[in-house]
Amino acid sequence: MTAGNTSPAESGSAELPREVVSNRLLKGSVKRSYIPVVDIDWEAPLDDDKFFVAPKTLSLYGTELWDRMDRAQRIELSRQEFVNMLSTAIWFENIVNQGLLRHVMHADPRSSETHYSLTELGDETRHMVMFGKAIQKVGAEHVRVPLAQRVVLNTIPFFLRGSGLWLFALLGEDITDELQRQMVDDPDVQPLAQRVLRVHILEEARHISFARDGIRKRVAEMPRWRRAVLANVLGFHGIVNQQAFINPVVYRRVGLPDPKAARRAAKANENFRLVQKRCFAGLAEFFEETGLMGRVSRKIWKKIGYLD
Ligand SMILES: [Fe+2]
Ligand SMILES: [Fe+2]
Incomplete structure (x- = not known):
């Protein structure tokens, strides 16, 4: 887990009751939350010579294809990868919110866990607005999930219950969180993109603290067979995650003649593998600690290069 992920609620949360953790997170939300519509200067002009994410995090950085690109093309790749990530985040947050809303329907409306679930739902709603506005501002088309996949994705919220909801949330949030920390860490990145990523x-x-706490508590109480099933299916998320971040649509939009070859180059790119390994390191540690790193999952994480 990255140091920046640690909040007061995280330290020692395994021993604290869920209500205490939720209460701390509620207080933290009151102290520091953003309304991106007004808290981000959407009128500020973009700098044409700046990247939209740190170049070192781009999927083709350091490849032969990268060497053949001029600066303008590299910046365009960063714009399209930024937009692809935001588009993916929007549908992910949509699913999380549907899951949260279903969760609170069965929960006690007086509990702090319910109140924080609703607060998170509000955060994600504002994030979707922020991402949509950012896509509009950078002047690119959003990346659409193909219809057949959208139909499947729309069924996920029906299955998000208990530990499944917190695991789904954590899988998306933790890996992307570390990626965004790497993306923002470069003076050559557009101030607007930095602001969006920092918020x-x-x-x-x-959210990560809340999901981790929920998982820790539920894993401690669940039957061993259920933990074993979860531990061995989590790895399949890695395949979906990787596919989402090396989308041929991005390479086509940049004007690369063979988008599928570009995807293969990204998949084999050692620089990008290192980025992905760093993104997964905190989550891998958490899975080991909670007994959620099963043999099948470990094999998958290794095969896709997220784990040594
Ligand atoms: Fe979010
Ligand atoms: Fe979140």
């Missing part, structure tokens, strides 16, 4: 990183730190 998201700050608010997601609380």
Whole structure:
């Protein structure tokens, strides 16, 4: 886990009751939350010579294809990868919110856990607005999930219950959180993109603490067979995650003649593998600690290069 993820609620949360953790997160939300529509200067002009994410995090950085690109093309790749990530985040947050809303329908409306679930739902709603506005501002088309996949994705919220909801949330949030920390860490990145990423990183730190706490507590009580099943299916998320971040649509939009070859180059790119390994390191540690790193999952994480 990255140091920046750690919030007061995280330290020692395994021993604290869920209500205490939820209460701390609620207080943290009151102290530091953003309304991106007004808290981000959407009128500020973009700098044509700046990247949209740190170049070192781009999927083709350091490849032969990268060497053949001029600066303008590299910046365009960063714009399209930024937009692809935001588009993916929007549908992910949509699913999380549907899951949260279903969760609170069965929960006690007086409990702090319910109140924080609803607060997180509000955060994600604002994030979707922020991402949509950012896509509009950078002047690119959003990346659409193909219809057949959208139909499947729309069924996920029906299955998000208990530990499944917190695991789904954590899988998306934790890996992306670390990626965004790497993306923002470069003076050559557009101030607007930095602002969007920083707002998201700050608010997601609380969501990550909440999901981790929920998982720890539920894993401790669940039957061993259920933990074993979860531990061995989690790895399949890695395949979906990787596919989402090396989308041929991005390479086509940049004007690369063979988008599928570009995807293969990204998949084999050692620089990008290192980025992905760093993104997964905190989550891998958490899975080991909670007994959620099963043999099948470990094999998958290794095969896709997220784990040594
Ligand atoms: Fe979010
Ligand atoms: Fe979140």
